[in-house]
Amino acid sequence: MRARTVEVDGIPMSALCAEVDEPRAVLVAVHGGAANARYFDLPGHPRASLLRTGAALGxxxxxxxxxxxxxxxxxxxxxxxxxxRVDAMYRTVDALLGARSRGAGVFLVGHSAGCDLAVRMAADERGDALLGLELAGTGLVRQERAIQRIAALVREQDRAGIRDLLWQPARVYPPELFGGRPIADRAPGYEADVAVDWPDDFRALAPDIRVPVRVTCAEHESVWRRDAAALDEIRGIFPGAPRFEFNHQADAGHNLSAGHGATAYHLGVLAFAEECAVAAAAAPDEKERGA
Structure with missing residues (x-):
């Protein structure tokens, strides 16, 4: 695993990379708000790392x-x-991979505010070439307490209140990671627009996604509603996805990759990506038989 920086239009773009020689596929993991790429490779917690677990599995x-x-x-x-942002991310991935193999293709993983970018990438015309899409820590309808905390942030700049909301219950996180301080980063100015516009943008973009989609709902999700009606609405905005499924992650909070259950969550993500790779390999044979 190594840190790398590439240039895109003269702008440095940084990343953490865990590369294998002949990959089964390439996962591109998109972190959430006020964090950075370390969210997927937490300091001092190698077993919870999506990068290390993914590389170990090819x-x-x-x-x-x-x-x-x-x-x-x-x-x-x-x-x-x-x-x-979409163009920059696609070009960053191209620059990081260069001529190296992509295996069966590229699979996107989005978390929280990072789902905005992941969904936009999948809905883009280039998104049809993706293997699939995993979304976590997101939804269409916010819980009432989340609405109140966000309003307080806007009104009073109560960042501590938002942090407490996102990192509950404390028992599902290692104490040294609670609150996200090891991975905290300053959010760019556009992030406020993302937070406000997201549900409407999600509804507008999702119908253009034509690759398999999995949405993970944490048992203790603190921002987004996860009742049956809310989940049915999410399912309904993906009419073009050839496969759609929900994953209900037990004993997990909003920050699934930072909790005690991170390894279990990541293994599920990788299993879904593997299934997408198998389906992609089978597709040409099915077309040939149909012809």
Missing amino acids: FTVLAPDRPGYGASAVAEAEFRPPRR
Whole structure:
């Protein structure tokens, strides 16, 4: 596992990379808000690392800092237009991989505010070539307490209240990771727009996604509603996905990759990516038989 920086249009784009020689596929993991790529490779917790677990199972895993985070924070104003962020991420992945094998293809993993970028990438015309998409820590309808905490953040800049909301219950996280301090990063200015616009953007973008989708709901999700009606609405906005499923992750909070159950969650993500790789390999044979 190594940290790398590549240039895209003269802007440095940083990432953590766990690469294997002949990958089964490539996972691109997109972190959430006010965090960085370390979310997927937590300091001092190698067993909880998506990068290390994925590489051990034959996947190349890339965790770029989202545009405006990490090295690219110096140019955050460049990334206010959503399309600019999508282009930057696709080009960052291309630059990181170069001529190296992508195996069966690229599979996207989005968490929390990072789901905005992952969904936009999958809904883009380039998204049809993806293997699949995993989304976690997101939804369409916020819980009432989340609405109140977000309002307090806007009104009073109560960042501690938001942090407490996102990291409950404390028992599902290692004490040294609670609150996310080891992975905290300053959010770019456009992030406020993402938070406000997301449910409507999610509804508008999802119908354009035509690859398999899995949505993970943590047992103790603190921001998004996960009742039957809310989940039915999410399922209904993906009419073009050839496969859609929910994963209910037990004993997990909003930050699934930072909790005690991170390994279990990551193994599920990798299993879904493997199933997508198998389906992609079978597709040409099915087309040939149909012809």
